[in-house]
Amino acid sequence: xxxxxxxxxxxxxxxxxxxxxxxxxxxxxxxxxxxxxxxxxxxxxxxxxxxxxxxxxxxxxxxxxxxxxxxxxxxxxxxxxxxxxxxxxxxxxxxxxxxxxxxxxxxxxxxxxxxxxxxxxxxxxxxxxxxxxxxxxxxxxxxxxxxxxxxxxxxxxxxxxxxxxxxxxxxxxxxxxxxxxxxxxxxxxxxxxxxxxxxxxxxxxxxxxxxxxxxxxxxxxxxxxxxxxxxxxxxxxxxxxxxxxxxxxxxxxxxxxxxxxxxxxxxxxxxxxxxxxxxxxxxxxxxxxxxxxxxxxxxxxxxxxxxxxxxxxxxxxxxxxxxxxxxxxxxxxxxxxxxxxxxxxxxxxxxxxxxxxxxxxxxxxxxxxxxxxxxxxxxxxxxxxxxxxxxxxxxxxxxxxxxxxxxxxxxxxxxxxxxxxxxxxxxxxxxxxxxxxxxxxxxxxxxxxxxxxxxxxxxxx
Numbered sequence: 001x002x003x004x005x006x007x008x009x010x011x012x013x014x015x016x017x018x019x020x021x022x023x024x025x026x027x028x029x030x031x032x033x034x035x036x037x038x039x040x041x042x043x044x045x046x047x048x049x050x051x052x053x054x055x056x057x058x059x060x061x062x063x064x065x066x067x068x069x070x071x072x073x074x075x076x077x078x079x080x081x082x083x084x085x086x087x088x089x090x091x092x093x094x095x096x097x098x099x100x101x102x103x104x105x106x107x108x109x110x111x112x113x114x115x116x117x118x119x120x121x122x123x124x125x126x127x128x129x130x131x132x133x134x135x136x137x138x139x140x141x142x143x144x145x146x147x148x149x150x151x152x153x154x155x156x157x158x159x160x161x162x163x164x165x166x167x168x169x170x171x172x173x174x175x176x177x178x179x180x181x182x183x184x185x186x187x188x189x190x191x192x193x194x195x196x197x198x199x200x201x202x203x204x205x206x207x208x209x210x211x212x213x214x215x216x217x218x219x220x221x222x223x224x225x226x227x228x229x230x231x232x233x234x235x236x237x238x239x240x241x242x243x244x245x246x247x248x249x250x251x252x253x254x255x256x257x258x259x260x261x262x263x264x265x266x267x268x269x270x271x272x273x274x275x276x277x278x279x280x281x282x283x284x285x286x287x288x289x290x291x292x293x294x295x296x297x298x299x300x301x302x303x304x305x306x307x308x309x310x311x312x313x314x315x316x317x318x319x320x321x322x323x324x325x326x327x328x329x330x331x332x333x334x335x336x337x338x339x340x341x342x343x344x345x346x347x348x349x350x351x352x353x354x355x356x357x358x359x360x361x362x363x364x365x366x367x368x369x370x371x372x373x374x375x376x377x378x379x380x381x382x383x384x385x386x387x388x389x390x391x392x393x394x395x396x397x398x399x400x401x402x403x404x405x406x407x408x409x410x411x412x413x414x415x416x417x418x419x420x421x422x423x424x425x426x427x428x429x430x431x432x433x434x435x436x437x438x439x440x441x442x443x444x445x446x447x448x449x450x451x452x453x454x455x456x457x458x459x460x461x
Contacts, residue, residue: 058103059102061100062461063458063460065095065096065158065457065458066094067092069453070452071084071089071090072451072452073449074087075088078450079164079167080454081452095117095456096115096157097117107132108129111127127144127145131184136188137185137187138183138184139186141202144178144179145177148241149220149243149291151295152295153173158458162367162414162416162430163430166350168369178207178209179204180218180220181202182200182201183202184200185200196226199222200224203219204219204220205218207328213336218289219244219245222241233300234299235297238297243289243293246288246289247286249286249287250339254278254341255340256274256342257272258272260275260386271401272376274402288319289318291315295310295311295313305359311352312349313347313349316347319341319344321406322406323405342406344376344407346375347375349369352366353366362419363417363418364415365415366414366415374403382403382407383403386398387399409437410437411434414433424459424460427455427458428455432451432453434452
């Protein structure tokens, strides 16, 4: 037995000595082996957190509006999504297909938005905005974005209760957006009286988003206020806006409204029409484009459903063309306009009544708007010709007043229902009844049948 124990003890002592020597030559312990691995895992976790933080700052949103429309007649001109083809009074279309990507931090934001429809892909927004970090009151925004005039221009088409903006908004601000930069001032929330105020002032190209060819830039300013009662039963917002800009004179001929003398058997009388200023130095100069607007939005949280009332009034001076009072829309990307300038005084307004039906997903909308592009003439006085001379036989010679369909007042009544099927899906059924002024312009002696009825399906994400 002893002979067996002694060899075992010798083996044990030799093993102990070898392990001790190995430990002295390799000082790493079990804990020392794991520590580097833990540090690597911590670094990986920190990187994942950083990556997730960056991803959280990226916000992707958008919406698609697919619709079917029926018009009174084939080929009508319309502000309900554009003119109809000459061969149809019915059409399917993707009215808007928006995809918006925004990178947002506490004080900065970068936004890129495109519109993709059957007509192609176009840029809608591309801008940078940031707020200073000290008072968090002053900010700057630059790029392509909605012009800060009034309420309807910057109110999203995905939220708007009617399919389209008013005729005046589409005429004065085609595409709603422009290329420029503005300063934004938000009153500090710590000062209760001023906390609801917001001021936006900026300079813009004035020719929508596809071009900036003018030497002079356009100014837009808006002062607005938003407030609510403590129980949030009543909310009010509104503002005043100023647009002071210019349009390029493509020729020496500038037309403005004035008195035109007629020779009649009874002597002289006067007719309102365009009188030309044709001085060679007019070409290459600029005509003033000026708007003044005021808007208000009221919201009441009644037991039978939320009621919203909105209205806006705009007046001013609009340089346009012989047959259109539409503002420049960015089509002149490489050449300057080469058409005569027609200056008109105008006024316009719109009013909304939006009524949620109890707590249901249904809502009623009633909308009325008007646009009078030339307030100097009314009714039958909007006539493209006048008696300029009567000879000895009583024969009349007719001359042009230069008045056209661009000088006719339009009113539109819209009635529709919105059904919010889910958080993402909304249905809209809407009818737009359009009434034009009864004038002496050929083709507009009565109301043109150009009503449009829309069925729209919207998916928003």
